[in-house]
Amino acid sequence: AQTVTQSQxxxxxxxxxxxxxxCTYDTSESNYYLxxxxxxxxxxxxxxxxxxxxxxxxxxxxxxxxxFQKAAKSFSLKISDSQLGDTAMYFCAFGSAAGxxxxxxxxxxxLSVIP
Amino acid sequence: SQTIHQWPATLVQPVGSPLSLECTVEGTSNPNLYWYRxxxxxxxxxxxxxxxxxxxxxxxxxxxSASRPQDRQFILSSKKLLLSDSGFYLCVxxxxxxxxxxxxxxxxxxxx
Numbered sequence: 289a290q291t292v293t294q295s296q297x298x299x300x301x302x303x304x305x306x307x308x309x310x311c312t313y314d315t316s317e318s319n320y321y322l323x324x325x326x327x328x329x330x331x332x333x334x335x336x337x338x339x340x341x342x343x344x345x346x347x348x349x350x351x352x353x354x355x356f357q358k359a360a361k362s363f364s365l366k367i368s369d370s371q372l373g374d375t376a377m378y379f380c381a382f383g384s385a386a387g388x389x390x391x392x393x394x395x396x397x398x399l400s401v402i403p
Numbered sequence: 404s405q406t407i408h409q410w411p412a413t414l415v416q417p418v419g420s421p422l423s424l425e426c427t428v429e430g431t432s433n434p435n436l437y438w439y440r441x442x443x444x445x446x447x448x449x450x451x452x453x454x455x456x457x458x459x460x461x462x463x464x465x466x467x468s469a470s471r472p473q474d475r476q477f478i479l480s481s482k483k484l485l486l487s488d489s490g491f492y493l494c495v496x497x498x499x500x501x502x503x504x505x506x507x508x509x510x511x512x513x514x515x
Contacts, residue, residue: 321502331491333506340502379447383504388460389435389497391504393447 290315290382294394301370302402308355309365309397311380321383322356322363323391328376336378339363341385367399375401405430407507409494415513422467422481424510426494429475435497436477437504438469442490453477489514 291314301307313322324336339347339356346354351371355364367374380394406429416422428434438450449462451469459469466485470478477494494507 323503325506331509331511333493333509335503335505338503383502385502388437388449388452388454389502389504390437390449390452390462391439391447391495395446 290317290384290392292380292382292392292394294380294397296397297395298398298400300400300402301367303370303372305370306366306368307370307399309367309378309380309399311363311365311394313361313363313380313382313392315361315382317384317386319385321385322354323381323383324352324354324363324365325379325381325393326374326376327379327396328373333379337365370401372401372403375399405434405496405498405505407494407496407505409492409507409510411510412508413511415515416484417515418486419483422479422484422488422512424479424492424512426477426479426507427475428477428494428496431475431496431498433474433499435499436471437495437497438477438479439493439495440490441493441509447493451479484514486514488512 293312320341322339326334326336337349351368353366377396379396381391408427437452439447441447453471492510495504497504
């Protein structure tokens with residue numbers, strides 16, 4: 289079974305600054321995917337970024353980027369130029385690449401962007 | 404693009420009452436569908452998944468059940484609700500051939 293750990297229950301960042309959210313995981317699978325989801329107060333889960341485990345290049349989506357360290361089983365999310373709309377819960381998720389393709393989530397990090 | 408509908412959006416039910424939550428999807432055929440529950444302090448937990456009509460796999464033993472009567476319809480049910488069933492229920496879609504899962508707007512269930 290997979291486990292996902294987010295060690296930072298809460299974080300805050302000043303508007304326009306950069307913040308990094310940590311995530312580590314444990315698995316015996318060799319082929320998998322990793323995701324960061326954002327859940328704003330509306331509670332709609334929104335996909336922020338995804339990474340295939342077989343790719344060494346770190347994924348980037350506009351102001352969001354990841355630092356994927358496969359050997360260390362680490363998958364951190366960097367948010368640059370933080371905006372007020374980035375205030376949300378952020379969940380790191382492990383996705384199996386076989387079987388049910390189920391997602392295993394961390395417990396989340398509550399990010400507050402301060403004006 | 405695919406769209407996920409869930410209803411009701413909010414529900415308050417007494418202990419011991421039945422439950423039926425519905426999820427319908429648009430914009431795709433033969434998707435994988437999932438029910439996740441988000442409960443306070445316990446993160447998101449996979450309850451059921453379905454790869455096709457009438458095919459349901461349960462991940463967690465409990466008093467809930469799921470059914471998929473049509474390709475784009477997924478239903479979560481209970482005959483008798485428990486206090487511990489309170490939470491935010493999310494219907495999730497995976498398009499076949501892709502790895503990404505998309506979340507519906509959710510149903511907030513409070514059992515009193």
